[in-house]
Amino acid sequence: MCEWESRLAAWLDRELTQDEDIELELHVSRCAQCRSRAEAYERTSRAFDAYCDAVTLAFARQKVSSSKWAAVAAAVAALAVWALLTARPRAPITKPAPLPHVTAPTRSALAREVPPLEPPRSSPREPSFINRASLSRVQTPNAATPARIQGGRFLLPEPAVEIDIPADALLPPGAAPAGTNFLVDFSVAPDGSAQAIRLTPQLTGLDRRAAQP
Amino acid sequence: MTEDSLPLALPLSRLGAKNREANTLYEELRKPLLRYLLCLGMSSDQAQDVVQDAFLSLQRHLASGGSQENIRSWLFRVAHNRARNQQTSYERRFGAPLGSAVDAIADRESPERAVLEKEKLRRLGEAIKTLTQTERECLLLRAGGLRYREIGEVLAIPTSSVGDTVERAIRKLAEKCNV
Numbered sequence: 001m002c003e004w005e006s007r008l009a010a011w012l013d014r015e016l017t018q019d020e021d022i023e024l025e026l027h028v029s030r031c032a033q034c035r036s037r038a039e040a041y042e043r044t045s046r047a048f049d050a051y052c053d054a055v056t057l058a059f060a061r062q063k064v065s066s067s068k069w070a071a072v073a074a075a076v077a078a079l080a081v082w083a084l085l086t087a088r089p090r091a092p093i094t095k096p097a098p099l100p101h102v103t104a105p106t107r108s109a110l111a112r113e114v115p116p117l118e119p120p121r122s123s124p125r126e127p128s129f130i131n132r133a134s135l136s137r138v139q140t141p142n143a144a145t146p147a148r149i150q151g152g153r154f155l156l157p158e159p160a161v162e163i164d165i166p167a168d169a170l171l172p173p174g175a176a177p178a179g180t181n182f183l184v185d186f187s188v189a190p191d192g193s194a195q196a197i198r199l200t201p202q203l204t205g206l207d208r209r210a211a212q213p
Numbered sequence: 214m215t216e217d218s219l220p221l222a223l224p225l226s227r228l229g230a231k232n233r234e235a236n237t238l239y240e241e242l243r244k245p246l247l248r249y250l251l252c253l254g255m256s257s258d259q260a261q262d263v264v265q266d267a268f269l270s271l272q273r274h275l276a277s278g279g280s281q282e283n284i285r286s287w288l289f290r291v292a293h294n295r296a297r298n299q300q301t302s303y304e305r306r307f308g309a310p311l312g313s314a315v316d317a318i319a320d321r322e323s324p325e326r327a328v329l330e331k332e333k334l335r336r337l338g339e340a341i342k343t344l345t346q347t348e349r350e351c352l353l354l355r356a357g358g359l360r361y362r363e364i365g366e367v368l369a370i371p372t373s374s375v376g377d378t379v380e381r382a383i384r385k386l387a388e389k390c391n392v
Contacts, residue, residue, distance in 0.1 A: 009380040015361050044387040056248045
């Protein structure tokens with residue numbers, strides 16, 4: 001074994017001093033064994049680089065692949081949430097009451113993209129009543145259907161009034177989490193009385209936190 | 214030992230005031246850092262997290278008046294130590310078949326050449342598995358463009374040991390692979 005062989009890699013990497021570099025270069029030009037070994041080291045270094053590139057490429061591809069699956073999973077999850085939200089049962093009114101007056105939609109109603117309310121129908125409708133049996137999860141055949149979609153817009157099934165009431169107005173301070181509101185919706189009977197009153201808690205504070213930078 | 218490593222010492226005020234220098238540093242070293250971490254066996258997500266953490270640490274280091282010398286080896290050292298803390302083993306990476314990645318590289322060549330290239334990479338992968346951890350890390354850092362002195366700083370070993378380790382590792386690979 002040539003005494004210079006142990007420094008060939010450092011010579012290829014230009015890690016030697018200038019004097020050592022010149023001396024070894026002169027030696028390599030005359031020593032066939034060192035020249036051959038130096039060439040093998042150089043090829044090996046290039047192959048190692050190619051191998052590292054292949055490793056990087058392989059795992060970059062896996063990253064793209066997993067990103068695609070993540071997007072698909074997110075889309076499926078969003079679809080499931082949408083389905084759950086739209087399938088929520090509305091007030092269990094078995095026989096809907098006619099709308100006596102056009103009431104201005106509340107802010108929350110506007111948020112649901114409620115279209116303008118239809119004018120009262122000419123034909124009189126029977127007085128509405130609450131079928132208490134339908135309050136359970138087992139609905140009667142005439143139970144009110146949930147919100148439906150028409151032309152890409154959500155439509156509430158029946159004319160209703162909705163009011164947002166802060167939790168502090170109904171409960172003692174601290175009884176409900178901060179930012180909790182209650183959505184009260186009800187129908188108005190022909191005699192002016194409220195029918196089918198429903199109270200739904202809403203965590204409006206979550207939206208505010210999300211809006212903060 | 215030559216001193217021709219990249220002059221990456223940046224005045225703190227310039228780094229803080231002008232994002233261009235910081236961006237240049239980031240663009241220059243992000244890919245080598247990522248490649249090094251991936252080859253150490255980290256997942257793509259882990260590697261990217263570690264790179265981001267390393268650059269954040271660099272900002273804090275400079276802001277607290279830390280040394281501005283040898284920024285490149287400093288970044289590699291931080292990334293290396295974090296990778297060591299997180300990773301269980303990188304045997305799986307160098308031991309795992311590269312599959313389509315090897316195909317992609319080999320496909321650039323003619324069919325006959327492609328077969329040879331695939332075989333060469335396969336043999337190299339087998340040979341790399343026989344290296345010690347320090348030998349692999351030295352070669353990886355060398356492939357990332359670091360000088361022996363910088364490799365020594367990253368791995369906390371003397372520069373002379375780096376030279377010996379690189380020489381030994383290259384000789385092993387050359388003898389086993391005969392590329």
